[in-house]
Every structure is written in C-alpha cells, then in structure tokens.
Amino acid sequence: MTALRPRRAVPGRHLRWQPGRRCPAVALDLGSARTRAWAAGRGLILDVPTVTFPGAGAVYPVQRGAIVDVGGTARMLDRLLGHRLPRFTRPLVVLTAPVLDGYAYRNAARTAVEVLRPRGVVTVPAARAVALAAGEDLSAPLLVLDLGAHLTEAVLLVDGAVFDARRTALGTADVDDATPAVRIGEAVAHMTASMLRQDRTSVTADALSRGPLLAGGGALRPDITRHLAYAALRTVPAPHTAAVRGAARLLEAPGAARLRKAPRSHPRPTDTGPPGDRTD
Template sequence: MGTAQKAVRGFALDIGSSRTRVWAPGAGVLADVPSGPVRRGRVTDATPHQRLLRRVADTAFGGALDETVVMLCHPVLAGPAEREETRRMVAGLGAARVVSVNSARAAAAYAGPSGGGPLLVVDLGAALTEVTLLVDGVMQDARLAEIGLDDLAEPGASPGVVVHTAAELVRELWREDTTGAVRGALGRGVLVTGGGALRLDLTGRLALRLGARLRLANDPATSTVRGAGLLLSSALRHPGGGPRRP
C-alpha cells in the first residue's frame, strides 16, 4: 500500500493599513480584524501579525502550517525589499510556500470575468489610493498616492481630496500610455474597490471627473482577499501548485 498524501491547504492574506483579512477555501473569511502597526501599507512591526496568523492557524489548521500555501497580497507598487520582508514574516510561521499577488490583480479576479483586454482598477483604501492598468490580467502600469479615507477625518478635509487624487493618477497613466489601453479601459468601465467604493460621495464625483462608468466591486472592503483566495484555489488545483519550502 502506498503512503497516503496529506491534503494541501492554504489561505489568502491581505494586510491592509486599516484591516487584516484572512480567507481560506471552503471556509471563507477566517479573520477580519484591525491591523497591527502598518504605515501607508507597510508593515512596521511583524510581531502582532504573526500572533494573529498563529491564532488563525491554531483555529483553522490545528496549528500546523507545514502543508499550507499562503497567497499574500501586496500594494501594487510595493518594492522587492518590502515584499520580501513581508514574505519572510509569513514564511516564518512555517508555511510550506508563500506566493505574492498584487492587490489590483486580486481584486480583478474577484470581480469576475469581463473578457480580455485593458482594465483600470481604482483602489480607494484607508491610507492609500492606487490606480492600476491591467491588460489581460497582467499589470502594465500603476500609480500610488499616500492619501486615503483616514485622511478625511482631518479637520476641514473634503472627499474631493481623494477624488482629485484618484483622477490625477488616472490622468498620469493616460499621459504615459502609448498603446491606447487606458482609453480603452475607461470605455469599458473602471473597477473601483476598497472601502471608498462604498461611499457615494466619492464614487459619484469620481465618475463625473473621469467621464466613465464605474464598476463597484462586490463587497469591496474584502474583494482583494477574496480574489486572492480564488487565485489560491486555482493554484492549488494546478499541478505543481502544492507546497514548496520557501
């Protein structure tokens, strides 16, 4: 008789400036809690996040992560050093494999199929505003500003600040685009995600500023981690998508 193989498990992880979310196939959202020390999308202290993930592992996986694959979301313009630091933090828990995906691709995966071609993803987050141009699911260009919903809590702050920022980031992409992809993406409709997608005072103004139809992500606050979960499920089904030691 052959030796029985262990079932490969996994979860998706999105460490946002405001919330940290964990999603697992067959279980859905396992955690949706305030983030530990995070500054404008950058983890400044790994310890609280490791404790959270350890609690999730204990509850969902019996504490063992040696046969677990983690799909880790990161801001679209996170640098190699930043991505590697966060990856090491997660790998330090004993995960067999850590795979990274940018937040725009993850959000687009959750939005569902809309055919190939160009897609603009606008992420109105708590501490960051990100605009990404995807073509056939691959990131072609992106812009980021360290302005988000949390800044609207400042005295005298207006929603127009976030709207203006997002519109200017789109215009920057358009000015640098030599292929017509941005124009095509605007014609197809702009995917808006993040907590700001729930605010009509932002999305209504943004649609007017861009002169484009907006597609609001379903459950936009968790669309990134859910999309990463879908990509994880696909990776686990693919030959060779199981665990490998990082």
Template sequence: MILPGLRQVLDETPSPVLGLCPGIAIDLGSSRTRAWMPGRGVVADVPSVALSPDGPCYPVRRGRVVDVEQCSRMLGLLLGRHVSRRRRRPLVVLSGPVLTEPADHAAALAALEVLEPRSVLTLDSVKAAAVGCPDEPPGGRSLLVVDVGAHLTEVAVLTDGTVVGARRAEVGTADLGRDRPAALIADAVAGMVTQLLRDADAAGTVDALDRGPLLVGGGALRPDIAYRLAMELRTSVRPAPAPHWAALRGAAVALQAARRHPSVNEGEPVVSAVRAQ
C-alpha cells in the same frame, strides 16, 4: 462565514478537497486583516492591530509592514490555531499593494513565517480584486482598477489579466474628515490616471477609462467617493460587489487554483515565495 461573492467566482463551493494541502488566503491591509481558508470560510476579519506592552501597535502602515515582529505576532494569534502542526504545512496566497518595494515584500514574507508556510504566492491587490469580481471577464479589453483603502489608493491598468501600468498614492479614507473631503482622493486618482495616460500603453488606458473604472476597497462603500471620481474622470465608475472583500476573493480564487498544482502536493515541502504576474 462564506466569503461574499465567492461561489459566483469559483467553479465549486469552498469545500476541502481530499489530498490537497491546506491553504490560507490573506488580505493584509493597513486597516484590517482578512483571511479565508477552504472548507472554513472567513477565519479572520479584524483590525490590523497588535497588543504590545506599550499598548496597541499598528504593524502595517500605508500598505507596508513596518514592524515585522508585531505583525508576526498578530498573524500568529489570528491564524496560528487554524494551522495545526500535525497537518501539512499550508500554502499561503497574500494579496498586497502593487509596486511593492523589495524590502517591503521581504518584510511581509518574514511576518508570514510564523505560519510555517510550505510556500507563499503574492498577488497584487489590484489584480486580485479584478479576479475576485464575478462580472469582470479574465481577459479581453483593458480594465482600469481603482483600489481605495484606508491608508493607500492604487490605480492600475490590466490587459488580458496582466498589470501593464500602475500608480499608488499614500492617501485613503482614514485621511478624510470635515476639512478634507472625498475630493482629496478623487484628485489623487485623477493625477495617477493622467500619469498612466502618458505611458507607452496609453491606448489601453484610454480604452479602460472609456469603459469605466472598477472601484474596489473600503472606499468604494462611500457614495461620495464614487461620485467625486466620476466627476473628476468624466466617466462612469463601477463599484464592485462587496468591494472591501474583492481582493480576498481574488486571493481565494488563486489559492484554489494553486492547491491543485502537482508541485504543491508532491514531494517534500519547499518554502519559497513566488510573485504572480
């Protein structure tokens, strides 16, 4: 399966390049885990569920890896067969929540050890989503990204591709129901935007808000959420193409770029974790 919109983002088709180390782009979400590999396309798009002796286990909750052992087992079953030990160790690009605490970051890296990565590059999902949208220029004016997931909603302002302000709320589409409409998420987003408007870079937030936020994540597939956000923020809301794939598309772009760096393809493997700015 070709990742939706990937060929519009990359300068080339997702084919393997001779001499480059293997790589995996991963979007590890509370609801679903998605992964993409050069030359293979999407190799995983499944619920983030592991099977334990006591029944189903959900190792990722509210954007955090809460059970490293079960998350590692899940990733091993999903992706282990795609990483042959006879080949070079893979470069992993992981898309994760913005404002991740060091302990949560360490837990995610520990779960990835089952893939025996050469190195791991972590990328904020809001930034990955912006990179993964072909209609969004990489620099220039400020951009407001609203990422509505199943259990987590994030709001961030990007200027010249750098996150200059961000907020997150532990609420998502899985929390909605008959008695909890889309206004629950819209109110949370409006509150986070208000907080960003009080920050030092408020001018960038105003410019981004005037332009209209980029709506990504699974919640962007729901017209009621987009409508309520537009009403609350009093501006146009722009759902991204295939919004639930946006973060993985951006991670794939970062992976293709990182695989071409000389430090990745020369010398002995050095396992390290680098957080993209």
C-alpha cells in the same frame, strides 16, 4: 528573521496529519487598517483590525502599504491564525501585495508569514486579485481603482499584468474636516490623467472607455464615490473584501491543488505555487 515558536495547543481544533490529507490553504490581505483571511473550504475567517500588542498599547505593523514592523506582523498572524491551522501540516499561503514598492513588501511579508510554517507562499498584486474577484475579462485593458483606508491605488492591467500604476498616501481614514472627501476624487483624477498623458498606446483610453473597476472600503462611501467622475465606473460586489476573495480564487488553480496534497515529510517552504507573482 522572525523566530518561530510552537503553536498553542487548542483542544478540538488541531487535527493529526494523515497520509494523503490535503494541506490547508489560506489567502491573506494585510491592509493598513484591517487584516482579512480566507480559508479554502471555509470562506472568510478573519476581518479584524491590523494591530499587534507587544506591550501596553496597540501597535500598527502595516502603514500605508508598507510593513514597518515585521516581527509585530508575525506575532499578529500567529495570534490570529496559529490556532486555526491543523498541526503537522504546512499551509499554502496566497498573499495580496500593493503594486508599488511590492518587492520590499513581499520580502517583509514572506518573513512574517514564516511564523505559519508555509509549504509555499505566492503573492498576487492586489489589483489583479480585485479583477479576479469580479470575474473580469483580463484579455482586455482594465483600470482598477482601489480606495483603502490609508492608500489609494490606480492600476492599469493589460493581459492580467501590471502595465502602469499610480498611488497616493491618502485614504478613507484621512477624510475629515481638514481633508474633505473631494481630495480623494481629485487625487484619483490626477493619477488617471497622468496615465493617459504618458501612455503612447491606446490601452489607457481603452480601459477608461471600458469603465474603471472600483474596490476597497472607499467604494462603500458615497461621500467619496460621488467625486469620481467616470461615466462607466463599476463597483466590485463587496468591494472591501474583493482583494482577499480574488487571492482565494488562486487557491483553486491547478498548481494549488498539486501543492495542497500533503507530503509524507515536511520539507522547508518553497516559492512554487499557482499562477501569481511569487516571492522570489
């Protein structure tokens, strides 16, 4: 388990806790290429490369949807967020997670986030967060295509829950002369065709008819999106920050308001929280 160390004192940034004060709340999106954080009442406060510096060179603690260096991730979070959170409070943290291999990711992320001394940690599938950011009607089947820097996911949501998912270890950072952009389009087409072929219901077809929802940094790349052959393809506004913005919407849920009321003492972090997939 990652050792916790006292936060650095930064004059003018740490506020003394008072009874009745609301605990801070933070949404996190730990991507392979970039880490983004959204603070309740403040908006986007971080959009930086996902790197840590334990020694001479930069180390990348998150690689293709997996946290490969938990300690490095914790050090990075402490460096980026430790001085931004008021002392004597425990933040509520909402964390996005990839759909596949999500259990291992959530366990690793939970250990890393402990460096922030959270009052509660709630995880939400990144695809669902994207849908929330777009304000989509989750009562109808929805296909989310998330084109990241090192990972591309195709996730089918039914009633807001993951019904089916595919992914490929290929993203925008891989596009070069050896790996042309068309390969990402071909990979997405293969994933959605596999979903359609294996689905014994009509939900995949219904989602395709509705139009896939496109997010991730790849949605800003015309050289990639022109290879996505979907008649009703829709792009989320500011697609590169959609996941963290959707996670932030969970901070507005009724359960989040209850957790964010600061206690008179400081109990150990729990896994209770607003609607989402908890780190159980």
